[in-house]
Amino acid sequence: MRKGFIYCSALLTVTLLVGGFWVQWIWFLLLVVLPLVALGFYDLLQRKHTVLRNFPLLGHFRYLFEEISPEIQQYFIERHTDGTPISRNHRSVVYKRAKDRPATHPFGTERDPYSARYVGLRHSLYPRSPLEEGFRVTIGGPDCRKPYAASLLNISAMSFGSISDRAILAMGKGAKEGGFYQNTGEGSVSEYHVEAGGDLVWQIGTGYFGCRTPEGGFDAEAFREKANWEVVKMVELKLSQGAKPGHGGVLPKEKNNAEIARIRMVEPGTTVESPQGHREFRDAEGLLRFIAKLRRLSGGKPIGIKLCIGREEEFRSLCETMVRRGSYPDFITVDGAEGGTGAAPLEFTDSVGMPLEPALRFVRHTLVDLGIRERIKVIASGKIVTAFDIVRVLAYGADLCNSARAFMLATGCIQALRCNTNRCPTGVTTLDPRLTAGLVVEDKYKRVANFHRNTLRAARELMAGCGVSHPRELDESVFLRGVEWQHLGGSGVG
Structure with a gap:
């Protein structure tokens, strides 16, 4: 063009x-x-x-x-996990915070407080002072020799290939500027992640990209080399993903160029299908042994798992095995079924897995019931965009959270829905150099850092308004729901 x-x-x-x-x-x-x-x-x-x-x-x-957006953008409204519409203004809030502009909203609420689906916060008559800026969550159990202090909000997993080199650079530089981490996604650590200089969480998927033998197994020495790089702060072993739980990824041969193949340690020009499950283990015992192996090879860095809850009994059995063996991951990333992806079969995206809120409730209850909640940090992932979303997942049991879509929007994504076509007009989810040339890293990384800073400030103000001075004080009692009005004598429940 x-x-x-x-x-x-x-x-x-x-x-x-x-x-x-x-x-x-x-x-x-x-x-x-x-x-x-x-x-x-x-x-x-x-x-x-x-x-x-x-x-x-x-x-x-x-x-x-955009100037006449009330009429046009109604066609692009998404929905919250409770079914209520996500306002077009939520996207506007991301853009404004990314550009360091006041993210105020005129006229009034767009959500019906009498709707049974309404969810709000119980504010206090006696607000607290906001939580101190720069609050960190330390991740790392007794077996971890290099614990990591993480931000409450971080960049969720997005691989090089699913997003462009310039998008990775912009997000990584923004993460360095703002003091938060970037998850590499299962496509491995690229030179663009390293060049950006921000803290990294290296995600290992079923394809073992970046630490893979020619036959597709796990290469311990290749893992040891990258896991000990200074920029790699933690390692996340992906068991399943909210957008396609129980399904492996596919790297089409059209996107598997020489650069991608070198980073992922695969043959260029071929279609690479990740297995649906891991080859290195088939049960809870094997998983915990593999986690201990990764921690040893990484020099004692935090090792965690990422999963979307499916069969509750399997997760409880895994936790019971942790207690019996005295062996634990340092963190668990809970991915909701509403999580996004560049491409996945429609049936897996729409019909498989547990949404984030009930999943967090279940994980918290299980860990508390077994007496191991304090040993494992819980990270939430799945359609987290606003400060309210952060407060919401903290109240349901998370210690911190990851977001992909919000940081994509901050990097310039306009939700053109071309992620799977290599024709993203903003250069975020394409490898086409004619389109990525338009993404100016030096401008966009500042927007990424701005969004992070301004959104956390808003989250601290929300918590303070609820009379909370520390995230651990949050629980489900902080929520108001539309269905409660009938018990208070309200009328017109929708």
């Missing part, structure tokens, strides 16, 4: 310059064509808006549509 604009502009300008004087078009040239050409070149050269850099002139229609 960028080259096409340049060629067409040059051809049109030359044509009008040559023929304009003879066909009385000189005023059209001066008043219409040349200003449009000038605007198009300005779009190409400016560094703040990826859509305009990639689609000069045409990109302005996107901002025109």
Whole structure:
């Protein structure tokens, strides 16, 4: 699009310059064509808006549509886990916080407080002072020799290949600026993660990318080398993913270029399918032995697991095995079934796994019941966008949380829903250099850091307004629900 604009502009300008004087078009040239050409070149050269850099002139229609968004964006409304609509203003909040602008909302609420689906917070008549800025959560049990102090909000798993090199750089530099971590996703640690310099959580999936033998098994020495890099702070062993639990990933041969193949340690130009389960273990005993092995090979860094809850009895059996063996992961990342992905079979995305809130309740109850809650940190992942979402998952039992979609929006994503086509117009989820060229890392990393800082500030203010001075004081009693109004004599429950 960028080259096409340049060629067409040059051809049109030359044509009008040559023929304009003879066909009385000189005023059209001066008043219409040349200003449009000038605007198009300005779009190409400016560094703040990826859509305009990639689609000069045409990109302005996107901002025109935003101006009349109440009518247009209704078609793109998502929903909360409780079924209530996610307002278009929630996306607006991300953009405003990323740009360090006041994220205020005019006129009034867009949610019906009389709806049975309404969920709000019980504020206190005696608010507390907000939690101190820079609050950290220390991850690492007795067997961990290199514990890590994590932020309450971090970047969830997104692999190089599913997102672009520039998106990884922007998020990684933002994480370094803001003091939070970036999860690599199962595509392994790339040089772009390392170049960004932020703290990393290296995710190991069933394909063992980055620590893989030619036959697809686990390569201990390759793991030892990367796991001991300074930028790698923790290792996450992925058992399942909320967007496609029980299903392995697929790397199409079209995206498996030489660079991706080298990083993942696979053959370039081939379709690579991750197994649905791990080859290194088949039961709870084997899983815990493998976790201990990874901790030893990494020099004592925190090792955790990521899962979407399916069969409750299997998770409880795993926890009972931890108690019996006296062997534990340092953290458990609970991924809700509402979690997103660039591409997955529709049936797995829509119909498999437990949503985040009941999953967090179940995990918390199980760990408390077995007396091991204090030994294991719980990380929540799944459609976390706003400060309210952070408070919500902390109240349901998480110690901290990860978000993918919010940081994608902060990096410039406009939810064009082209993630699986390699044609993302903002350069976030494509490897096409013509499109990634529009994503300016030096601008976007500041937006990532801004969003993190401003959203945590809002979360601290929410907790303070509820009379809470520490996240551990949060529990489910902090919530108000629309169904309660009938017990208070309210009317009109929707």
